[in-house]
Amino acid sequence: MTHQKTVVVTDSTAYIPKDALGDLSIPVIPLWVLWDGDRFRDGIDMDPPAFYERLTNSTTIPTTSQPSAGEFVEFFKEQTRTADNIVGVFISSKISGTVHSALTAQQQLRNPNIHVIDSLSTSMGLGFSVLAAAKAAAAGRSVEEVIAVAHSVRSRLHVLFVIDTLEYLHRGGRIGGAKRLLGTALNIKPVLDLESGSIEALTQVRTKKKSITQALDIIEERLAGKAVAEAAVVDAASTEEGDEAAKQLQERFGVDVVFRSPVSPVIGTHAGPGTLGFLLYSKD
Numbered sequence: 172m173t174h175q176k177t178v179v180v181t182d183s184t185a186y187i188p189k190d191a192l193g194d195l196s197i198p199v200i201p202l203w204v205l206w207d208g209d210r211f212r213d214g215i216d217m218d219p220p221a222f223y224e225r226l227t228n229s230t231t232i233p234t235t236s237q238p239s240a241g242e243f244v245e246f247f248k249e250q251t252r253t254a255d256n257i258v259g260v261f262i263s264s265k266i267s268g269t270v271h272s273a274l275t276a277q278q279q280l281r282n283p284n285i286h287v288i289d290s291l292s293t294s295m296g297l298g299f300s301v302l303a304a305a306k307a308a309a310a311g312r313s314v315e316e317v318i319a320v321a322h323s324v325r326s327r328l329h330v331l332f333v334i335d336t337l338e339y340l341h342r343g344g345r346i347g348g349a350k351r352l353l354g355t356a357l358n359i360k361p362v363l364d365l366e367s368g369s370i371e372a373l374t375q376v377r378t379k380k381k382s383i384t385q386a387l388d389i390i391e392e393r394l395a396g397k398a399v400a401e402a403a404v405v406d407a408a409s410t411e412e413g414d415e416a417a418k419q420l421q422e423r424f425g426v427d428v429v430f431r432s433p434v435s436p437v438i439g440t441h442a443g444p445g446t447l448g449f450l451l452y453s454k455d
Contacts, residue, residue: 177314178254179305179321180246182238182269183213184262185298186435191403195305200246202262202269202437206233211436219433223408223444232339235437237269243276247285256314260288260301260321265369266441267293286314288321291368294438295403295430295450296330302401327400327452329393330365331373333382335445337361362386379445383416386449387423394424394453402451403430408444416447426451 181187183201201212204222206229211217213235217225226233238246250257264270273287290297304321312320337359359375360382374385402420406413410433417429434442 174311175255175314176253177256177258177308177312177317178250179301179308179317180250180257180259181297181301182261183215184267184293184435184438185301186214186219186294186405186432186438187298187302188403188430188432191295191298191302191430191432195302195309197301197305198246198250200238200242202238202267202435203236204233204436204440205236207231213437214435217436219408219436219439222436222439226439227408227444233436233440235440237267237272240272240275240279243273244279247276247280247282251282251284256284256286256317258286258288258304258308258314258317258321260290260297260304262293262297263291263365263368264289265291265367284314286318288318288325289368290321290325292325292328292330292365292450294330294405294434294448295432296328296365296448298403298432299328299401299450299452300324323455324452327455328366329390329449329451329453331386331389331449332363332365332370332442333360333379333386333447333449334363334442335360335379336443339441339443362389379412383419383447387419390420390449390451391423397453399424399426399451400454401428401430402426402449403432405432405434405448405450407434407439407442407446409447412445413447416449420449420451424451 204211307320404417
């Protein structure tokens with residue numbers, strides 16, 4: 172039987188750091204940042220440092236948009252030139268229309284070898300499913316096995332965010348189950364959950380330090396004694412806090428490596444500066 176090549180693709184919100192990618196080559200379709208009449212490709216036309224510097228000094232807040240179905244058609248066509256199968260793992264359908272655009276393109280192309288997976292996550296929560304699937308594909312696993320690996324990691328993910336303010340989530344309409352916190356003091360530092368694919372509020376405290384401790388407590392409870400397979404801490408223009416949080420996570424759970432990455436401009440638009448994310452999955 173002829174060996175078929177499978178390529179794993181994702182979107183720009185994964186923002187996988189180079190040290191996690193290693194030798195893997197994962198094609199990425201960018202989402203869009205829309206700002207004062209201009210359009211920027213996430214992570215291409217505007218990288219995190221430039222984005223957060225402008226966000227901090229701007230009187231306007233950008234909006235975001237998923238890639239269109241037409242953009243996905245061209246993206247998928249490009250991949251089919253060198254691959255027999257495409258496995259696309261994308262940002263949660265509950266916070267973005269990216270999966271819908273990908274499915275629409277799949278239907279337009281009428282290609283049964285294009286497989287679209289809803290990660291129910293983003294940032295490195297999405298990234299870990301993508302990486303595991305890409306490693307399986309690189310090892311020559313079948314497309315069915317590659318898909319199964321992505322689903323397996325997704326089922327074991329734990330994704331918590333600590334944010335400085337609800338303002339950006341509220342303006343972007345992504346606040347979900349955290350809406351009930353809007354009536355409380357604006358200076359709370361809530362711990363938000365993305366495990367179901369939408370944003371839900373878990374706790375609300377008044378200091379960042381306490382919210383980080385609570386996030387780690389929740390992770391420990393959810394792990395229920397299971398070992399951590401891989402972990403990451405991401406930040407939105409809060410590198411020092413992120414480094415310290417990564418150190419705490421590493422020491423508490425005995426993780427050899429905690430990947431560090433900024434939050435992509437699209438996610439930073441909704442989360443806001445100062446956001447920290449804890450993203451990990453347990454061993455199978």
